[in-house]
Amino acid sequence: MYQSQTVIGRTVASKDAALADCVWPEDALHYIPDWVYTSGAVYDQEIEKIFHGKTWNYVALEAELPNPGDYKRSYVGPTPVVVSRAEDGSVNVFENRCAHRGAEFCRNSQGNAREFVCPYHQWSYDLKGNLQGIPFKRGVNREGGMPKDFKNEDHGLRKLHVTTRHGVIFASYSAEVEPIDEYLTPEILADFDTVFPGKKLKIHGYYRNELPCNWKMYHENLKDPYHATLLHSFLVVFGLLVAGNKSAMLVDSVHGRHGTMASAKSEDKYATVSEENKKEMRSFHDGLHLQDDRFLEFVKEFDSPWSVTMQTVWPNLIVQREMNTLGVRQIVPNGPDSMIMQWTMFGYEDDTPEMERHRLRQGNLMGPAGFLGLEDNEAMKFVQEGVRRASTDVNVLKLESGKQGTSNTLISEAAIRSMYSYYRSVMGF
Numbered sequence: 001m002y003q004s005q006t007v008i009g010r011t012v013a014s015k016d017a018a019l020a021d022c023v024w025p026e027d028a029l030h031y032i033p034d035w036v037y038t039s040g041a042v043y044d045q046e047i048e049k050i051f052h053g054k055t056w057n058y059v060a061l062e063a064e065l066p067n068p069g070d071y072k073r074s075y076v077g078p079t080p081v082v083v084s085r086a087e088d089g090s091v092n093v094f095e096n097r098c099a100h101r102g103a104e105f106c107r108n109s110q111g112n113a114r115e116f117v118c119p120y121h122q123w124s125y126d127l128k129g130n131l132q133g134i135p136f137k138r139g140v141n142r143e144g145g146m147p148k149d150f151k152n153e154d155h156g157l158r159k160l161h162v163t164t165r166h167g168v169i170f171a172s173y174s175a176e177v178e179p180i181d182e183y184l185t186p187e188i189l190a191d192f193d194t195v196f197p198g199k200k201l202k203i204h205g206y207y208r209n210e211l212p213c214n215w216k217m218y219h220e221n222l223k224d225p226y227h228a229t230l231l232h233s234f235l236v237v238f239g240l241l242v243a244g245n246k247s248a249m250l251v252d253s254v255h256g257r258h259g260t261m262a263s264a265k266s267e268d269k270y271a272t273v274s275e276e277n278k279k280e281m282r283s284f285h286d287g288l289h290l291q292d293d294r295f296l297e298f299v300k301e302f303d304s305p306w307s308v309t310m311q312t313v314w315p316n317l318i319v320q321r322e323m324n325t326l327g328v329r330q331i332v333p334n335g336p337d338s339m340i341m342q343w344t345m346f347g348y349e350d351d352t353p354e355m356e357r358h359r360l361r362q363g364n365l366m367g368p369a370g371f372l373g374l375e376d377n378e379a380m381k382f383v384q385e386g387v388r389r390a391s392t393d394v395n396v397l398k399l400e401s402g403k404q405g406t407s408n409t410l411i412s413e414a415a416i417r418s419m420y421s422y423y424r425s426v427m428g429f
Contacts, residue, residue: 015041024429025394029402029417032395034387037214042427043336049426050315051077051333054177056163056170058317058330059083059093061344063167063201069112069127075332075340076160076171077316082106082116083169086127091164093171094129094157129157166196168328184313185252187406191260191309194302195321200349204360207343209368213380215333216423218341221376222312223259223415225249226399231379234371246305249415251405256418257314265298265307265323295361298323314419322372324355325362337384343367 018041025031036042051057059074060083071084073096080096098105098118105118105125115132116125124133131152139145160171163180170180177183184192211218221227225247246264290296298307301324311319318329326347332340343366347359365371387395397420400412404421407414423429 015044018042019045022429024424028424029404029421030397032397032420034390034393034395036216037384037387038336040336043333045427047077047079047333052079052173053426054172054174055315056172056177056180056183057315058168058313058328059171060169061167061201061203061328061346062091062164062169063203063346064110064344065091065169067112069114070110071106071113071116071127072110073106073108075316075330075342076173078333078335080104080106081160081171082129083171084113084127090128091162091169092128093160093162093169094125095160097157098123099131099155099157125157129159131156166193166198167201168196185254185258187250187252188258188260188311188313191262191304191306191311191321192313192319194304194309195311195319195326201346202349202351202356204345204347204356204363206345207341207367209341209377210334211339211341211377211380212337213339213384214336215331215339217380217383218318218331218339219312219314219419220416221380222261222310222318223249223251223419224413225261225410226413227379228261229410231375233375234365247408247410249407249410249412251415251418253405255314255422256405256415257422259312259415259419261308261310262306263308264305294358295364297358299355299358301355314422320366322365323362325359325365327363327366337388341368 018039022033022035022039022042024033057076059076059081060072064070064072065083065085068085068087068089071082074081074083074093076093081093082096083091083093085091096104096106098120100118100121100123103118103120105116105120107119113127115127117123122133122135123131126132134146134152136144137146137150160173161175161177163170163172165180165184181189245266248260248262250260250262252258306321307323309319309321311321313319316331318331320327320329325345327343327345330342330344332342334340345359345363345366347356351359363370365373367373368377397413397417400407400409400414403412403414404418405414
C-alpha cells in the first residue's frame with residue numbers, strides 16, 4: 001500500500017513508486033498477484049483507466065425515469081453522477097458535483113425536479129447539467145460578484161456521453177468508446193437482448209449493500225462456475241445449477257472482458273446427482289424439500305436454452321436471470337478493499353398478476369440476504385481478508401489450464417484468465 005503525502009509532487013512520486021513494484025508473475029495466465037486486490041495505487045489507476053476510460057458504465061434503467069424531470073442518483077466507478085430526463089425527453093448524465101465548490105448537490109436517491117440547486121451557495125442547474133443561475137452574480141451595490149467575463153455556459157456540470165439499448169442507460173467519460181452494440185459483442189447481446197427485448201419494464205424494488213472486498217472479485221465470482229456447485233447448497237440441492245446439467249461459461253470473443261454463466265434446469269423439481277458427484281459436493285444434502293414448491297417453478301418465457309444466466313458486462317454491470325426472477329446489479333468501487341452493490345429487481349409491464357407474484361417470490365434468491373447472495377458475500381470477504389493479511393502473494397488459476405474464453409464445463413477458470421488478460425492490457429501490467 002502506498003502512503004499519501006501532503007505535497008502533491010510527493011504523492012504522485014509515491015504512487016509511481018508503488019506501481020513500479022507491481023510486477024505480474026511470469027506465468028501470467030495461471031497466477032494473480034495479491035496486490036491487484038489491495039494496492040491503493042493500483043485502485044487509483046483502475047478508476048482512471050477503466051471506469052473513467054473507454055468503457056460504457058451502466059447507470060440506470062429508463063423505466064426509472066419515465067417522465068420529464070425524473071432523475072436518479074448513480075455512479076460511474078466511485079464518482080457520483082445524476083441521471084435525468086430533460087423536458088425534451090433526452091436522457092442526460094452529469095457529475096453530482098457543483099461546479100462552484102464541489103458539493104454533492106443532489107441528495108435524494110430518486111425524484112422529479114425542474115432544476116437542481118446546490119444547497120451550499122444555491123447555484124442552479126437545468127436538467128441537462130447547464131448552469132442557469134448564480135445568486136449575486138453581479139455583487140451587491142456594485143461590489144463583489146463574478147468578473148465581467150464570467151459566462152454561465154463555461155461553468156456547467158461535467159457531462160458524460162450517454163447511450164441506451166432497449167431501456168438500459170450507459171454513460172462514458174470517453175468520446176472514443178465504440179457504439180454500445182459493438183461494445184457488448186454478439187456473444188453478450190444474445191442473452192442481453194433476451195432479458196431486454198425492448199418491452200417496457202416494471203421496477204419491483206431495490207437492495208443496496210456493502211461488501212468488504214475488491215470490486216474485481218465480483219466479476220471473478222460470476223466468471224467462476226467452479227464455486228457455484230460447491231458453495232451454494234440451495235443451487236445444488238434444488239437443481240438450479242448442478243454439475244452434469246447442460247451448462248456453459250460464455251465469454252466475448254473480442255476482448256474477453258464480458259461473460260455469461262449459463263445453465264439449464266432439469267425437468268425434475270429436485271436435483272438428481274450421481275453418487276460420484278455427491279462425493280465431490282459437500283454442499284449437497286439428500287432429502288431436503290421446500291414446503292412451498294412454487295418457489296422452484298420455471299415458466300419458460302424466452303427463446304433461450306438456459307434457465308439461468310448471470311451476465312457480467314465490464315466494468316460495472318451484472319444482468320441476472322435466475323429462472324423467472326430478473327434484475328441488474330451495479331458495482332460501485334469503494335476503495336481497494338470495499339465495494340457497494342446496488343440491486344434493481346424488475347419485471348415487464350405486460351406481466352400477468354400471477355407472473356409478477358411469481359417473480360417477487362423467486363426474488364428471495366437474490367439480494368444481500370437472499371438464498372444465494374449471502375454465501376457469495378461471505379466468501380469474498382474471506383478472500384479479501386486472506387490476501388490482505390497472508391504472507392503468500394499469489395492466487396492460483398489452473399482449472400482447465402492454459403485455456404481462455406468460453407468453456408462448456410463448470411470446472412474451469414478460463415473466463416477469469418480472459419478477463420485478466422484484458423485487464424493487464426488496459427492497465428499496462
